[in-house]
Amino acid sequence: xxxxxxxxxxxxxxxxxxxxxxxxxxxxxxxxxxxxxxxxxxxxxxxxxxxxxxxxxxxxxxxxxxxxxxxxxxxxxxxxxxxxxxxxxxxxxxxxxxxxxxxxxxxxxxx
Amino acid sequence: xxxxxxxxxxxxxxxxxxxxxxxxxxxxxxxxxxxxxxxxxxxxxxxxxxxxxxxxxxxxxxxxxxxxxxxxxxxxxxxxxxxxxxxxxxxxxxxxxxxxxxxxxxxxxxxxx
Numbered sequence: 084x085x086x087x088x089x090x091x092x093x094x095x096x097x098x099x100x101x102x103x104x105x106x107x108x109x110x111x112x113x114x115x116x117x118x119x120x121x122x123x124x125x126x127x128x129x130x131x132x133x134x135x136x137x138x139x140x141x142x143x144x145x146x147x148x149x150x151x152x153x154x155x156x157x158x159x160x161x162x163x164x165x166x167x168x169x170x171x172x173x174x175x176x177x178x179x180x181x182x183x184x185x186x187x188x189x190x191x192x193x194x
Numbered sequence: 195x196x197x198x199x200x201x202x203x204x205x206x207x208x209x210x211x212x213x214x215x216x217x218x219x220x221x222x223x224x225x226x227x228x229x230x231x232x233x234x235x236x237x238x239x240x241x242x243x244x245x246x247x248x249x250x251x252x253x254x255x256x257x258x259x260x261x262x263x264x265x266x267x268x269x270x271x272x273x274x275x276x277x278x279x280x281x282x283x284x285x286x287x288x289x290x291x292x293x294x295x296x297x298x299x300x301x302x303x304x305x306x307x
Contacts, residue, residue: 117294126284126299134292142294173238180245181226181288183295185238 085110085176087186095192102147102161104189106174109155115177116157118149120170121188127173133157169193196221196289200298207275207305215270215301217285226288227268228295229259233281241283244268255279280305 086109096102108114118130129142131149139149146165150158157174169192175183201216219225227244242253249261259270268285285298 115292119297127297129294129297132294180243181295182228182240182243183286184240185230187237 085114085178085184087174087176087184089172089174089186089189091189092187093190093192095194096164097194098166099163102159102164102168102191104159104172104191106157106159106186107155108157108174108176110176112154114155116151117175117177117183118157118159119173119175121173122170130159164193166193196287196296198285198287198296198298200283200285200301202301203299204302204304207303209277209305209307210274211305213270213272213275213279213303215283215285215303217268217270217298219266219268219285219287219289219296221266221287221289223290225290227259227261228286228288229253229257229268229270230284230286230297231281232284232300238284241270275303275305277305277307279303 088107090105115134117132119127121127132140133151136151147161172189174186177183197220199218229241230238231241232238241257242251242259244251244261252258257272259268261268282300282302284300286295288295
């Protein structure tokens with residue numbers, strides 16, 4: 084079964100500061116990995132996905148970037164946070180039947 | 195553009211009432227369909243999925259969903275809701291190829307005693 088770790092669980096950062104959110108997964112090798120942002124009433128917005136090391140697809144142009152330095156590691160970053168970057172960030176891994184398994188999420192507040 | 199629509203933003207039901215949450219998608223090809231649930235303060239969990247075969251799918255906790263291809267729909271049902279079903283429910287569709295899931299905006303269900 085898939086186990087997904089995300090840290091930190093919560094983060095409060097000032098506007099203009101950098102960001103690094105980490106996601107690591109256990110289980111199958113070469114998983115498809117995803118970063119989502121969840122906002123109340125707006126569902127899950129897909130930000131990035133990766134089908135392998137160094138391969139990143141961006142769904143929404145914005146102030147964020149993603150990297151996949153290792154097979155089971157997926158990182159979400161920003162050089163300078165904006166107020167609008169506040170939200171709940173979820174990492175997910177695709178399963179055998181194309182379902183997605185989600186991590187516990189990181190609550191980011193930008194002040 | 196491919197999209198998933200959930201008709202209700204917030205549904206309020208009394209315990210023992212029947213539930214049906216709508217989900218429609220816009221894609222003419224082969225799809226995989228999912229319903230997820232997020233209880234307050236918890237992870238998103240897979241409730242049920244349709245991959246192929248019988249269009250009536252049964253999931254955990256007494257939930258079921260029916261895939262009606264002609265209507266591009268995958269509505270979620272439960273005959274009798276409980277207070278513990280209070281949660282947010284998300285429909286998701288995989289629309290062919292190596293594409294990510296597309297999620298609806300979610301429906302918040304509140305069950306009152």
